Amino acid sequence: MDEEETGEAAARAVVERLVKSVADISTISDFRQAYKKQLSNLSRRIKLLAPMFDELSDSKAPIPVDVLRSLVSLQASLHSALDLLRFGSEGSKLFMVLERDEIMKRFQDVTVQLEQALGGISLEKLDISDEIREQVELVHAQLKRAKERVDLPDVELYNDLASIYNKNTDHASADPAILHRLSDKLQLVSISDLKQESLALHELVAASDGRDPGENIEKMSMLLKKIKDFVLTQDLEIDTVTNQKVPSSDVKPLVPVIPDDFRCPISLELMEDPVIVASGQTYERQCIKKWLEGGHDTCPKTQLKLPSISLTPNYVLRSLISQWCEANGVEWPKSPFMPISPSACSSSEHANVDSLLLKLSSPSLDEQRAAAGELRLLAKRNADNRICIAEAGAIPLLAGLLNTVDPCIQEHAVTALLNLSIYDENKRRIISSGAVPGVVHVLRNGSMEARENAAATIFSLSVVDENKVTIGATGAISALVSLLSVGSPRGKKDAATALFNLCIYQGNKGKAVRAGLVPTLMGLLRDPAGGMVDEALAILAILSSHHEGKAAIGAAKAVPLLVDVIRSGSPRNRENAAAVLLHLCGGERLQQHLAQAQECGVMGPLQELALNGTERGKRKAKQLLDRMSRFLNLPKQFEVQAEVSTAPGEQSGFLASIFSGQ
Template identity: 55%
Template sequence: MEPVEESNSVVDQLIEIMKEICGFPECRNTSKNMYWNLVRRLKLLSPFFDDLKDIEEGLGDEEVQALVFLKTALEMAMELLRSVNEGSKIYQALQMEEIADKFHEVTEQIEKALSEISYDKLYLSEEVQEQIELVHAQFRRAKGRTDSPDLELYTDLMIARKEKIPNLAILTGLAEKLQLKTINDLKKESIALHEMVISSSGCPWDRLEEMSALLKKLKDLVVTGNPESDTSESEKSLVNHRSLTIPNDFQCPISLDLMEDPVIVSTGQTYERSSIQKWLDAGHKTCPKTQQILSHTVLTPNFVLKGLIAQWCENNHIELPTKQGSCRNRNSSSGLSDCDLIAIEILLQKLSNGNLEEQRAAAGELRLLAKRDADNRICIADAGAIPLLVELLSSSDPKTQEHAVTALLNLSINETNKGSIVIAGGIPDIVDVLKNGSMEARENAAATLFSLSVIDENKVAIGAAGALPALIDLLCQGSPRGKKDAATAIFNLSIYQGNKVRAVRAGIVVPLMRMLMDAGSGMVDEALAIMAILASHQEGKVAIGQANPIPIYVDMIKTGSPRNRENAAAVLWSLSTGNVQHLKTAGELGAEAALKELSENGTDRAKRKARNLLELFHRTADMVVKPSN
């Protein structure tokens, strides 16, 4: 294999490994802290691999071999993460010291692999190299630490395994710590134990029998419950009426319990919200009852069934348990209590079934409620508003569309709601509003995309949906607030390497240069910050260099605010690296004196950039051959 082909192959494989690692679901077992810490550190390597992908020149044999070593270490990490996430929770709890050793070994291998890479030969942007140094330091520190096992959990496991008559308090605590609290949890644990037997993983048969016995005790706890335990009156009511036959339609197919909060999945089946949510959180993409692949994972409240269950409970003198949520009822100036679920459900019914005027009014009311406080944002989302609001983004009525996108903006303040908006397919529709909506709707769409782009995975999706050309258009044509929203979204999206290219190719450099030259635009700070991040990419560097930028940046270094001087120095450094003409022009404009002053009085980053530029000036001067006497 030729060097270029081999290096590209290794980089492609590294990117694929990173995609798989980034796609791992949240871990809910006893190793979750080690699991999460490793995933978090590995995700920080993504920009490094993106930068490598942009390098057209082939890497040398030494660099390729170092990347192959890193790939091997990441494959070890990926297998460990997968085994921890999918394996038996009981077994991992019993083997917690051995698992901690495996995480420590993987950490050592990754740190060693990072030490073997010659970063100065990889043509990396300075920002990416700084991030790699940060990641490497994190792995170096982690290598010197050892996680302490949960001795209380281990002791409780030993007691629960040996006792013939189980201690209810210990079993309940184990079910909580091991996240084995539902029938579905226990089914997955049983499958994991079975997989251990099939794979001949080396676990002794007597240990497997003990774990199976413990699993049975936990299953008995979950299935039968305990009427004598410290339960609420409503829970005791259900226990005391176990002899009453619950209609099949009222039972959750997963837990087999009477449903309190029934929701509908994309296949049309209804489940208890908490049960199906745990199923989805475990990474499943199918309907548990039908095994059909779910076209989406939005959970829609089944209000009709919920009413029928409530009526059945009333007729049979059963008090239906109610979950304690974070919603609090308070009076509001609108006459609607801030978290009046009945009123919210009525608004949602109008969104889905009302005429145009009712939809517009309901979307407007939800917009205001979502703006008011954090509790409302949770309650509105839990009631199933997000997919309905996403659907209204395509409304032919401009005001309804504006209310819908603004309601989603307000809901997206809640971190969980960000994910729900994306899952409901909101990104393409929000981008469409950004392109075609009223000016206020476009501005709020830009703000919504910024809010969603806080999550790194969403940066990729938003860029791929075509948001950047529309944001650049708003940056040029919007109101002062709209321009600010567009600039903020563009900056955040451009942290992802691929979006830098999209922004440059969409023509962002010209309007940014106009803003830099117009002190009265009120956009100098934003334009310069975006320029600094685009200049770290080769294509951005070339586009900026073609716009005669040097005089502007030298002047900014001389007279700008501390932050603007910092960003101007960063851009000038990127432009001048490898371009003697830019450096010469900057020198003729008096850049060296300004940089010397900045290296003494600027921000920390500005001082560093200024010193780098001064060194570049000195190196270039030394290369000039002086004539002999």
């Protein structure tokens, strides 16, 4: 391997590490309350760098040595940020408040490191799109502002903790009002919370590598014991259904010994809503959901990798638990589904949903069809119904019907999921249930209305950035391209909105190009009567920033069409066409595309766009004119000085606007 190849391999390795670091950071979402704002902002800013690393990963252009050194520095900064964010998610709550000076110093150090590393990167030397460059510049500006100010965490919380922490003996009295505030603010309100905090303190000891961690950890352990004693001895207990404190007189006496099979293997408590995972083991729904949402993909009991993360209600076990509770005088929820907040729906509506879910599990196709159709209508009506239906456990059952042979049931099921996904929390539930492959199956094989609604479901789910990756890996993109080619007018619109949203993620652009999206878009562009020109240009503008997309658009002989749009299209379409042409004229066939555009008479329309177009259109037109003057040796009269806006984020806001009605 020669020196050049060695350098390229080193550069690829650095970029791969950057991609992995951001991916690791993206898995951390739940931060300790005391620093939630600061750490969430840091995480959000870092995740905005992901598209730059994705474009560098896809690019074949070499990375200059000085830029590579800056990227190595950035990688070290991301590693420090990852350690801080992990501690902010899993570390001791007591330590994070009491050692606020140390934590804030770490936070400021990481912010400064990231800001300096980004500031040292010459973005103009990298093969990245204008939009990504603007986004990185925005992140850099935010970090620069963040390093200049310090937002201290809750001062009252610190003072309360310090007042008890500084009492040296285990038996020193503590104000119950302070303990009450600490329990609430630190979210140490249950035995499970207290156990987790105790483990976090033990982790601090383990992290000391055998060194004496000093008296601080010991004093924190004593403080935790005081909070634990308060929680256990007060006349307030935690209601496990509402998570609210209730008088101890309302808490039932100790129950008889619970059979092991009735206990959740995670919490060791009596199961109220047992569900079966793909390994065949049964867990309490809330416990296994928390496990899965924590990024685990294995069965906690068997440690085997789960082929899917769907949860199936265990009605037989629930019935046995119900009988045991009745025989032993133990109060236990009678509903066969998760308890629902009274604010979500009334008791009669709740009972109706329960009845419908039982019918979904019926072997009778007629009952399944009727129940799925009713749930579809209920989920369409209002937000309360969407919450009620989802919390009752409908989503896994509906997902299971997506592969049915009955086209009517299939259509009802996918449309019910679409309606449920309008509520943001349900998007996560649908993804976690493993429903996406079933939605893609409907997208390929369902009736036309079912396919349209499957496409709309994918668009709704892909609004969440993390879901774009999950959906892109299921084969959804090729199925959407097929619908865009042969669907009804509404089906094409639904497919286009879904493809647009998925292709915002850099990793999906290549998949879309390889699925044949560019020729399909060019066909829509050549048919103005079809009403899909706006959508086709918006998606082409996204794909043209990807090297495979750029090559496919060039091969499709797009330049004459793009020039026609710049000449006579709508303001938004003119700016998108200019953006696509600018990307085409920045690659290997730069001069060929520039010359072809000149032959098609682009100069006059570009000059007019540079003076009278939208702000983004002006900027793209001026860049094209500058490039044509430079590479085609045109006379000075073609240069246009136009004052343009370079506001960060303007492109993504525009592109999203054409789909705002979805």
